[in-house]
Amino acid sequence: MSEQPYSYQPSAPPTNGLAIGSLIASILGLTFVPTIGSIIGVILGYMAKRQIAESGGTMGGEGLAKAGIIIGWIGIGLTVLAICLWVALFALGLGGSMCAGLGNIQ
Numbered sequence: 001m002s003e004q005p006y007s008y009q010p011s012a013p014p015t016n017g018l019a020i021g022s023l024i025a026s027i028l029g030l031t032f033v034p035t036i037g038s039i040i041g042v043i044l045g046y047m048a049k050r051q052i053a054e055s056g057g058t059m060g061g062e063g064l065a066k067a068g069i070i071i072g073w074i075g076i077g078l079t080v081l082a083i084c085l086w087v088a089l090f091a092l093g094l095g096g097s098m099c100a101g102l103g104n105i106q
Contacts, residue, residue, distance in 0.1 A: 012060060018048035019061030022068025029075040038075030045069035 022045035029037025045068035052059050 013055075013058050015061040015064065016048045016052050016055075016059050018044045018051060019064035019068065022048055022072070023064045024068075026068045026071035026075060029072060030078075034075065035079045038072045038079070041068045041072035042076065045072060 022041045024041075025033075025037045025044060026041030027037075029035065029039070029041055031037075045065045048061060048065035048068070052062050052065065
């Protein structure tokens with residue numbers, strides 16, 4: 001019997017926890033915790049990218065951090081768009097007429 005040498009492949013570097021947190025917060029920002037989750041996701045994403053860059057290759061998760069940043073900015077953009085739409089409707093008088101009927105409920 002001949003012994004064959006084992007070949008070991010290098011393991012992937014551990015994923016940065018802030019990158020995972022960024023993605024989760026950004027997804028929550030689009031679903032259950034609008035705006036706040038998106039802002040937290042963007043902040044965590046940028047922090048994770050900085051930590052990953054400073055680690056010199058010993059830490060992974062740059063793709064997760066980028067995804068968290070992108071999704072977070074989409075959530076923030078949708079919030080800004082919704083606020084602009086609401087302000088425009090209110091300025092046109094549509095917002096006031098919708099709320100005016102609420103005072104007549106008996």
